[in-house]
Amino acid sequence: MALPSLNEPIAAIATPPGKGAVGIVRLSGVGALEVAAKVWRGKDPRKLEGGRFTYGTIVDARGEVLDEALMLVFRAPHSYTGQDAVELQTHGSPAVLRQVLQALLEAGARLAQPGEFTLRAYLNGRMDLAQAEAVLALVESESDAARRQALRGLARSLSQQIEGMAERLYDLLAHIQAWLDYPEEGVEPAEIQTTVSEVLAEVERLLATAPAGRIAHKGARLALVGAPNAGKSSLLNALLGYERAIVTPIPGTTRDYLEAPLEIAGVPITAVDTAGVRQTDDPVERSGVERALKIAQEADLVLYLVDAAEPPPTPPDLPWERALKVATKADLPPAWEDAEFIRVSSQTGFGLEALRKAIHDKLIGQASEGEIWISNERHTQALYEARQHLLEALTAPQDLAGLSVQAALDALNQILGKDVSEEVIARVFRNFCVGK
Ligand SMILES: Nc1nc2c(c(=O)[nH]1)N(C=O)[C@@H](CNc1ccc(C(=O)N[C@@H](CCC(=O)O)C(=O)O)cc1)CN2
Numbered sequence: 001m002a003l004p005s006l007n008e009p010i011a012a013i014a015t016p017p018g019k020g021a022v023g024i025v026r027l028s029g030v031g032a033l034e035v036a037a038k039v040w041r042g043k044d045p046r047k048l049e050g051g052r053f054t055y056g057t058i059v060d061a062r063g064e065v066l067d068e069a070l071m072l073v074f075r076a077p078h079s080y081t082g083q084d085a086v087e088l089q090t091h092g093s094p095a096v097l098r099q100v101l102q103a104l105l106e107a108g109a110r111l112a113q114p115g116e117f118t119l120r121a122y123l124n125g126r127m128d129l130a131q132a133e134a135v136l137a138l139v140e141s142e143s144d145a146a147r148r149q150a151l152r153g154l155a156r157s158l159s160q161q162i163e164g165m166a167e168r169l170y171d172l173l174a175h176i177q178a179w180l181d182y183p184e185e186g187v188e189p190a191e192i193q194t195t196v197s198e199v200l201a202e203v204e205r206l207l208a209t210a211p212a213g214r215i216a217h218k219g220a221r222l223a224l225v226g227a228p229n230a231g232k233s234s235l236l237n238a239l240l241g242y243e244r245a246i247v248t249p250i251p252g253t254t255r256d257y258l259e260a261p262l263e264i265a266g267v268p269i270t271a272v273d274t275a276g277v278r279q280t281d282d283p284v285e286r287s288g289v290e291r292a293l294k295i296a297q298e299a300d301l302v303l304y305l306v307d308a309a310e311p312p313p314t315p316p317d318l319p320w321e322r323a324l325k326v327a328t329k330a331d332l333p334p335a336w337e338d339a340e341f342i343r344v345s346s347q348t349g350f351g352l353e354a355l356r357k358a359i360h361d362k363l364i365g366q367a368s369e370g371e372i373w374i375s376n377e378r379h380t381q382a383l384y385e386a387r388q389h390l391l392e393a394l395t396a397p398q399d400l401a402g403l404s405v406q407a408a409l410d411a412l413n414q415i416l417g418k419d420v421s422e423e424v425i426a427r428v429f430r431n432f433c434v435g436k
């Protein structure tokens with residue numbers, strides 16, 4: 001799989017489809033200023049200093065005015081891509097943007113492929129591969145937790161941590177090599193053990209944040225499950241803060257499942273209210289119950305609700321390691337008590353904060369806000385690989401340990417995009433949108 005050529009001028013609409021106050025068409029590459037000059041009536045962009053904007057009109061090849069606009073000029077290497085680049089900021093009409101793009105293509109630019117601007121930034125050494133992936137994660141971020149994590153990646157927090165580990169392995173390799181060359185003055189076996197164990201611990205710490213990272217990025221499904229009348233729909237409404245689901249005193253009110261988005265401490269969550277679980281001959285209700293149990297099995301977290309004012313039912317089969325037990329209707333006199341249950345009342349709001357916190361803690365685990373969370377599948381794979389080779393290095397005979405250390409180092413470097421194949425690079429950028 002060949003990567004696209006690096007230098008020719010490329011153009012794309014950078015703002016999302018649809019109407020907006022302003023729309024941006026961007027252009028980058030060798031000759032970008034010449035292409036821009038052909039569609040511009042105003043100050044000649046070729047004579048403009050980088051980092052400046054100017055006002056003018058955009059025209060097509062026949063001289064027809066397409067819009068009045070601002071032009072932003074960047075001079076290599078001081079641009080996002082590291083190349084000469086131009087932004088045309090027009091009125092945000094799809095018709096304008098389409099025509100401006102067309103005019104740039106007629107003036108000699110080629111349509112950019114998805115992620116090609118960021119690809120150029122990477123290939124020009126303006127960011128490493130993990131940073132480029134953070135750009136994508138940032139554009140895709142829909143929650144505060146995801147945005148914060150992506151921004152950290154963009155600021156090279158992960159990259160620096162990987163570089164730190166890689167450096168220690170490089171040093172170790174140099175010592176192992178010296179020992180192979182001059183056995184009398186080489187490494188202490190203990191040094192291999194110590195360094196490898198320490199790097200291994202760091203890799204494992206990063207891997208432990210992967211569930212939290214995945215959930216911050218993609219969100220989590222939260223299933224509300226329990227017997228009819230347990231108060232599932234009421235709790236859903238209480239968590240949402242509006243009346244989404246029908247609530248009645250009649251058991252079996254919710255027949256089909258129902259989804260609603262909510263955010264808990266910056267984590268995007270899809271809450272799923274389900275039909276009350278009980279033995280029943282009604283075929284419609286029975287499919288609702290089957291669905292509820294299936295939804296529970298597939299959820300990231302299950303809230304198992306039991307009415308505290310009634311004798312407890314026999315619990316159904318649930319994935320208990322991913323479940324929180326909730327005692328509902330805490331405003332009524334209790335029929336039973338169990339310290340394992342979080343007590344809430346949807347009617348008074350009692351216990352809801354504690355429940356939100358428990359949901360957050362269970363989903364995010366021990367990953368703390370302050371550290372880097374791994375959310376990228378490619379990074380997770382590379383870390384698993386590194387972990388495997390580090391474990392090998394711990395048990396390998398001393399003269400072979402170097403090979404495993406080298407393999408671990410290669411795996412870590414993949415995260416930064418060092419010596420990765422074009423295939424890997426192409427796969428990363430395929431997920432971008434055009435114009436990024
Ligand atoms: N209009 C606009 N807004 C944008 C972007 C853009 O490309 N255009 N960005 C695109 O993702 C993000 C900002 N990222 C950017 C990163 C570097 C440079 C840049 O030109 N850097 C030069 C000059 C720095 C300076 O003048 O101080 C450099 O680093 O040398 C521009 C945007 C978000 N907002």
Ligand SMILES: Nc1nc2c(ncn2[C@@H]2O[C@H](COP(=O)(O)OP(=O)(O)OP(=O)(O)O)[C@@H](O)[C@H]2O)c(=O)[nH]1
Pocket residue numbers: 226227228229230231232233234235246247248249250251252253254255274275276277328329330331332344345346347348
């Ligand atoms: N006192 C009190 N009553 C509640 C509370 N939560 C729910 N209820 C009542 O319990 C009954 C059942 O509530 P729902 O939320 O519909 O229960 P459900 O689990 O969704 O029931 P199904 O849809 O039938 O499975 C309703 O009459 C609610 O008003 C609570 O916190 N306190």
Ligand SMILES: [Mg+2]
Pocket residue numbers: 232233234245246247253254273274276
């Ligand atoms: Mg219900």
